[in-house]
Amino acid sequence: MLSMNLLLDAVVLGTLLGCFYAAVSLGLSVSFGLLDVPNVAHPAFLVAASYGVVFLNDQFDIDPLLAGLLITPLLFVFGLFAYRLYYETFERRGSDAGVRGIAFFFGIAFIIEVLIILQFGVDQRSVSASYIGKAWRIGEMRIPLRMLVAFAVAAGLTILLALYLSRTFMGRAIRAVAQDEEALRLMGANPVWIKQWAFGIATAVLGIAGALLVIVAPIEPTLDRAYIGRTFCVVVMAGLGSISGTLLAAIILGVAEEIVVTLFGASWAPAISFAMLLGVLAIRPQGLLGRRS
């Protein structure tokens, strides 16, 4: 069964993987966790950003991380417009916004999937960089270098976003709007603009997250379906909108996935995040480390 060595392997690799899951969930933690936007299309945006990185890497031989950084401003502007559209069509009109908002983002996700298929085909794509394909050996354990890179960058990104939300003026404004929109309005601030900015930040971090996605493993157009489970599992388990919670929840998910894959084989991998998500939702719909009591 599960020897100590295998368990240690699973925990170490799971922690690395978990940090990567945190990075891809950060955007959703802001857009869904803080802003309450039912952003089912988040994983589709993530995969689209990854294909942007693949394109730049293919055409101009740019390092994937640099490519991710290059498309970040583009994603930010996209986020500004996307939230504006969502706000004008759903939030402002109020009634029945929930049902239609969810359907809206679900539709967007499928449109992105098909556009990627039409542009890049259904085959798996990957990127080339000096750190992909090599591995570190520590005693018995073999750790792929790409996982270490992903781990370091993901941890850095998570800390940066946490600092942004707690230290800067705009970051605090975003958390304020999540807590009490009406109060913010009474202070003379424009909550819609702050939410728009926040949604921009949520899509902007997808640049680096998308680069990590394709560094960790090859991507395909329908990969977003698996990441619906992973990202929502992390964000809901973290307690909506908590960045430190996101990191912890993502590591729990990463370790759980590694252990199950070691024990039962890779074919069970897709179900783990969804099962955990379902479990958390059934017990505590507001998340494990919940912001709302």
Add this chain to the structure above:
Amino acid sequence: MSRSSLPFWIGVALFLVAAAGMTQVIVNEYPFFAAYGILQFVVLAVAWSILGGYAGYVNFGTSAFFGVGVYTAVFLTKAIGVPLAVQIAAAAIIGAFLGFAVGLLTLRMQGIFFSIATIAMTIIIETSVTNWRFVGGAAGIQLQRPPVMPPFGSYMQMLFFVQALLAVLAIAVARYIQGSWIGRGLQALKDDELAAECSGVPTLRLKLMACVISGALMCAAGAPAAMYLQYADPSSAFNLNYSVSVLAMSLIGGTAHWAGPVLGAILLGATQQALAVTISSEVNVLVLGVMLVLFVVAAPEGLIGLIRRGVGRRKGDKA
């Protein structure tokens, strides 16, 4: 039977007579193949609307119910080789139980949490079937159609007529629910669940009923698909494309009236059949997605809403 029911039942009778007539007159297989696909979506969209439309719970798990229907048929065919009618009945019963279980687990969640939970359920069931060797695992399984029964010339014609019967059944159920206390209760909890609960509407029981009925119909619609394609594999039986198609058809048609999803399924189903033949199945999904987004943004009441507004305006002109 109320007075307004008469035209409805006459329409149903005419439709079934026409469908039966078609199987006796037309020899070419393709019309039945295409019409079957459209009717399948009629059943799924109408069933979806019972929970998604009347109660406002956006169910992304259509593909889970459909896939369970497909695999119930696969299992029964492989294990004991029962006839189609038994497969469909068994699928409906399993679908009802599944709907009940899913309802118990998820219906206390609201909005997006319910929707995400239904996706989760889809993937979990799909993964379990993928790991189930007896029904073919990830590679899928080939199925042999049994010889056809007398009144029909071919098995495809029989499948078509069976799906037509299922469509009529689904529509009749949805129509009954819409007019009954169940439909009114669901409508009330859609508008304001807390207020409905406080006024004595048994919200959880109503939602469970809707989930059970909707699940049974969806599973029943999936059961003949195994013999329709003569092949089943988990990634296509549980494909989320079914969920998004059915969601799009229901919302584009409009969910306030049972005719909405029927209209949406016929229009989009026919478009899909045409596009899949002439261009490609990718473009197919693209058209569906774009239509869904456009309607959700610009015409939230769907086609039914547009028609009603058009009729209302004309009446206003006369007055």
